[in-house]
Amino acid sequence: MASGKRRVVVVGTGLGGLLTGAFLARRGHPVTFLEAQSIIGGRFTHIDYQGFAIPTGAFHAFPGGVRGHLFRCLCKIGVHVSLVEPAPSVMVAVDGQRLPLHLDMTRSQSPVLRRLVGVNRRGPVTRSAARMLIAGLMGRDLPAAEGMRRIGGTEAGVRLLDRLTKFALSVPAEEASAVELLRSILSQRFGREGFLIHGSGSMIGRIRTAAESSGAEVRTAAPVRRIIVEGGHARGVEVEGGESLDAGWVIANAGVRRTLGMLGEHAPSRVVEQVATLRPACGFTHAVRSRNRLHEHLSIEIPLDLRHIDGIMPVSNLSRFLCPPEWHFALAYQWMDPAEDPEKQLEAGRRELLEHLGSGAEIMNTACYHSHNPTANIAQMIDQHGKSRPPAILPGIEGLFLVGHDVQGYGTAAELIGESCLRLWERLERA
Template sequence: MIAVVGAGLGGLLAANLLAKEGYKVEVYERLPFPGGRFTSLNYKGFEISTGALHMIPHGSRGPLAKLLKKIGVRVEIIDSKPEGEFLWNGERIEVRRRVFPLKAILKFYKELAISKFKDRTLDIFANSLDDFTKAFLNSFLGWSLSIYSEDITFRKFYEIFKQTVKYRGPGIPIGGCKAVIDELVENLESMGGKIYLRKEVRGIKKSNEEVKLLIEEWKCFDGVISNIGHKLTAELMGEKVNLPEESRGIKYTLKLEEPFLEHTGVLFIANKNIAGMNEVTNADPNLGKGVMLQVHQPFKGDARRAIEDGLREIREVVGKNFELLAVQSFSRDWPVNRIKAGSDLGVVFKERIVVVGDGAKGGDIEVEGIALGVEKALEELRRWI
């Protein structure tokens, strides 16, 4: 018997894969709903996402889509068209390789060569670029990773960049993030897997042959998959770990009278605190009774001040004609990313205990990284179960 602590996307993917191989799996979730930061709650007729932006970074071609297919879960993903636009000096420019100056591309290859023997932070490369390319790079980092260029090394960035070139841009799952979670839950239960909501794991003890979890009483398992991050996992074992910083972000959900973007891609915003926005109701009108625009802003420090800046910038870009449905901030114990992109820790926590999900991602963005991390974690766990 295998236990999964936390019914987030990583936990549910892992549970499904193991159940498919014939293992008995039990998932324990502390909150009253599954999906963690990759689902939505209905509010005033809109599917307000709990974290993610109702987008899958590499659409129907990426690692998550492939893993869902492997599990046998059917989710329709509408690939964004255009993939992205960049708002530069009041003009929307479709993001293609040819909009960037040749000089910037040459500098990229030069930095790539340097990175082979010297791993510098990305801001050194960013500051060597022309204003246009630099602004786009910063918006891209803010939108997709909630980080600034000084937070990541060129090598780590290149890993993510390669994935983006290989699989290309985003897609929107029909039914939003919640549809993916609902399908995973239904599929797991159809294979005999169990999900317990509002059941908190309060302790973890390990011996050579098994792992014990304190649920209502101590219960034995052959292996444990933790979907609650390294920090909480350690705390449940009575230990402490030193972690790199988390990444923080603010998400605004707006109701509009008329579509503003009028497409299914991302609008990256140049030289502002807000990094980008999407309008997912253009791909799936059932995600809201009206037009739903989501805006994402990374931030450091105090949320309230960042929100004031963000709202002012939204009015500059979108106008004043909107209803603000929700402002959600994510930091500290409920962040955008438990560990900044590029700094993720390994998937093996201890013998028989692996970590999946946010904080244990493979080399890719957000949920794509989660999908890669899950496969890595299960490979490791199989040594013991």
């Protein structure tokens, strides 16, 4: 082993774990990935079912496109992807019309949409947003919906923001943190939605290849029982079955809760208490197919008139590679209210979605993430801003680094993983 290179064990192969492992492997560290499941990629991959690319979570998309953090991560590890950035990024479906919504700042919004949401002039809006950001960073955060009202947003405007925060942060606008939202948008430099034309699973395969060609080893069906900590330093892991692997660095990508469980008595009590108060995000993703074309546009559709469905991605309009040629394919996201009966919400959402997409549409799969499942992300909520998301480096344990969707970071949806990875990589390169 070259001097200064540490043996690295990556626990869990979600997007954050794979990216970080591949990054370290390319920099000459010997890396071993341990995945409990039989497939790698966690919530950022897809399963091929009869030719349909059914995602395990994320919708084959980089929310920040080529300006975002994930794209920068891939550049750093030399993985090539083809992204399609639909213009406009979003289509708002309201009263039978489709109104374009541009997420980049170079395009101005259509007058019809501006009138609908009540946000008219850019100058005052920018000033208000800046004031909210500064106030929030000083500890006076407010819900995103309240922020929208302050800049003159109408009820339709608040409803649109609500759909967007549910889609991007997994929280309703009344609970979403305005600072979290603003910082996330700023940190990814107003990137616009990018769609992985060959699907998320193909990208995961490429990251794996990049890691393996740099000497990394990937083991699936290898659940980790505990992380070995000696003298305040992570020394390795013990795999289910008794084998132990020594490591200089342990990268944990198994979800914060499960990682704390693996640490046992070494888990810092402050972080355990902090994590116990966090609310995980929950929601449904519906995979819809039809023999008829489902959408006439390429953008994410936000159906403002529907009550339960937050956004629909017209997958087959963006890529021919993710479903059989004779079919059309779309993915819909539905936020789940944890206070209400999931079954009833699901039924209502499915009914509404099928009605919206017209005859011929059928739901072929609905995936649900809920409760304290280790892979469920932590919602970016008003009372959780900053202080509550656990840090990437746990206090009192050296050589252990947390990556994934539930550690501290900024960015919408999966971009948060990229942002926290980039920050961690900088620290690791200095170490």
